[in-house]
Amino acid sequence: MSLSRAEIELIVEEIKPTLERATIQRVLEVDERTFVLRYRQPGQNLLLLISTQPQMARLHFVTERTRQPEQPTAFTMLLRKWLDGAFIEAIKQRQGDRIVELTVRSVDPQWIPAEDFQGPAPRVVAYLVIELTGAVANVFLLDAKRIVRGHQPGEASGTRTLRVGAPYEAPALPPAGTKADFVRWQLDSLDPSTFQRSACLSHAFEHLGCExxxxxxxxxxxxxxxxxxxxxxxxxxxxxxxxxxxxxxxxxxxxxxxxxxxxxxxxxxxxxxxxxxxxxxxxxxxxxxxxxxxxxxxxxxxxxxxxxxxxxxxxxxxxxxxxxxxxxxxxxxxxxxxxxxxxxxxxxxxxxxxxxxxxxxxxxAVPRARAKTAAQRLPYREFLAHSGATILVGRGARHNDALTTNLARGRDIWLHARDWAGAHVVLRIDRDQQPKSEDLLDAATLAAYFSRGKNDTLVDVTYTQAKHVRKPKGFGPGMVTIAGGSTLGISIEPERLGRLLETEIS
Incomplete structure (x- = not known):
């Protein structure tokens, strides 16, 4: 479900107005086939996602930055060397093809300033060639002479023999009359000035990735x-x-x-x-x-x-x-x-x-890569209570343990649906503060909803300070003991639940 030539053209149209006086601040890696260019235009910061995942090759804006892997790829490090601090001068699409080229003016990566140097750093022209060509999609970094300085890992150049140090050779144009001109999701009817096209693609590819x-x-x-x-x-x-x-x-x-x-x-x-x-x-x-x-x-x-x-x-x-x-x-x-x-x-x-x-x-070998990888995935979901207090909800038995034993502070309020399997819930409490009644009801509602008793008319939710919750040695995942505690009878209110779910922080 990679983008078609016509869809790429619509996204490039959305990107172009944002490039005037734009400066790349950082290259952010998502995985070895996906990265984000974070750049600033006077008055706004933008995140441009570039992915060459097979069958999901795409280019569009995103609204949230992702966590960085502990060890970025060598290509990401090379991009940072060339592109961090670079001025974006132009973007163009190769006519009749799914290839986009960014022209930038970057600080000369070979330049070593003298100790007494003053003035602007020397800059050189470089090109980022983004080939969104399905199974053989790739990204190439070219110098001013269009010599390949690097590309993404893997053999993704099709029948060409591209290598670092060799002149870049564009792939042959696709035959006329192919499926290059189809447009899905009614992208051509969406307003590019408010980034509606990118928002649509983000949603579509997130859904496809989940499927x-x-x-x-x-x-x-x-x-x-x-x-x-x-x-x-x-x-x-x-x-x-x-x-x-x-x-x-x-x-x-x-x-x-x-x-x-x-x-x-x-x-x-x-x-x-x-x-x-x-x-x-x-x-x-x-x-x-x-x-x-x-x-x-x-x-x-x-x-x-x-x-x-x-x-x-x-x-x-x-x-x-x-x-x-x-x-x-x-x-x-x-x-x-x-x-x-x-x-x-x-x-x-x-x-x-x-x-x-x-x-x-x-x-x-089976990848478990989500928008956030398993290693990066937090053990909880985060919501906001009526007063703005944070509510953390464990994702599963093992995650419940991490939330309760490692993340909950002694003064926080710990909640769980009584006599039902379900999530551990933690309501954050500031120092020297008492939980507000509405916040407590919000947290109890989430504890009832994220339990197997959520379809019952009334769910008893036990709550106490987290310092009274213990996990004895030998207890199974998610099993704890509590000292004391009180109980709330919760009948899930659709309006309250809807408000809470809308506050989830991705």
Whole structure:
């Protein structure tokens, strides 16, 4: 769903008026295929997102900056060296194609000022070529002679042999009459002066990204859970066979005792012995297998040894069977939850829970990149109460622990829906202040809403100061104990809830 040539043209039209006397302040990395140019025009700061993600190549303004990765890519560092502090002189789109070129005048990256230097730094022309060409999209940094100084990681130049230090070669123009001129989302009817086109694209690609991540996470969970189901069913079947063997322990003891009673009546080297079974009425004759290489005392000792070994193993095998069957039940329940989950947040919560319980392994090669990556994702959602106080809502069991034990201050108010699984909620309280009644109702409403009891007519919400909440050693994720505490009966008011949800800080 990369942008078409016509859609790019509409976005370039929106960008152009913002470039007069514009200065790039910083290059912000989102991931290795996406970055943001933060630049300032007199009177406003702007964030221009440039992404070459396969099938999501795009260019548009965004309203929020993202957190930076701890270690930016080498290309991002190169862009910062060339573009930070650069003046933007022009933007143009290659006619008939999805290639946009920014012309900038940057401080000469090779320049080293003398100690007594005064005056403006020397500047050189540079070009940022943004190829939004779908699967082979890329960004190239060119010097004044249009020599490639760097490009994004990966082989994304199509059939060209572009390399650093070589002249830039533009790709061939697409054939006439291709799908280059379609316009979606009615972009051409939106006002570029108020950035409506960028706002529309931000929403559309965020939705597309969520759908893609949801499909990807669903496939990963389904694969892991089905694999787990197969392994557990096989394990249960094997343990049941072991249990059946263990059940034969009494038979070994009986054979040993029958052979003892027949001592002196069995010849050495016999493969079996016919002995009366005095355990049964009428003492019928039974055949007891023997090891011909062993003496009779050795055969008797072997049967008693097998009896003791299997008898001692009985409790262990039964414990293994119960544990495996319980794990299989949990896995079956997780499969049912997966099939019933139709939202990304629910899938992410299920994923976190299953990893915590070690029912599935963490994703490796499967990217979990969201607008905020897993490493960057905060353990809470943030809302504003009636007075403007901050309310933090845990995202899941593991996140509840982080919120309650690491982030909540002793004077903050901690809330949770009583007798229901749900989010831990923290109402921030300033020093020497008391919680306002409306703020407390707001926080309790969120605690009720983000719990499994949200559809009940009345939800009891327990609250206390966070300093009274403890997590004993060995307690599972999200489980805590509280000292004292009070209870509010909450009937969720749609107007209050709507106001609170609208205040969420992304």
């Amino acid at each position: 893609g991540r949801q499909d990807e996470l669903t496939r990963h969970l389904r694969s892991q859970l089905r694999q787990r189901q197969r392994a557990l069913k096989k394990r249960v079947a094997n343990i049941e066979r072991d249990l059946q063997k263990v059940g034969n322990a009494e038979q070994f003891r009986r054979w040993g005792e029958l052979l003892q009673a027949a001592h002196g009546q069995i010849k050495r080297g016999a493969a079996s012995a016919s002995v009366p079974d005095y355990y049964q009425e009428g003492m019928p004759t039974v055949e007891v297998p023997l090891d011909p290489a062993r003496s009779l005392p050795d055969n008797i000792a072997r049967y008693f040894h097998q009896y003791r070994r299997y008898k001692d193993a009985t409790s262990r095998v039964e414990e293994r069977l119960l544990a495996s069957m319980e794990e299989l039940e949990l896995t079956n329940a997780a499969v049912a939850r997966l099939e019933a989950s139709d939202e990304l947040t629910a899938l992410e919560a299920l994923y976190d829970e299953l990893v915590e319980k070690r029912l599935i392994s963490k994703r490796g």
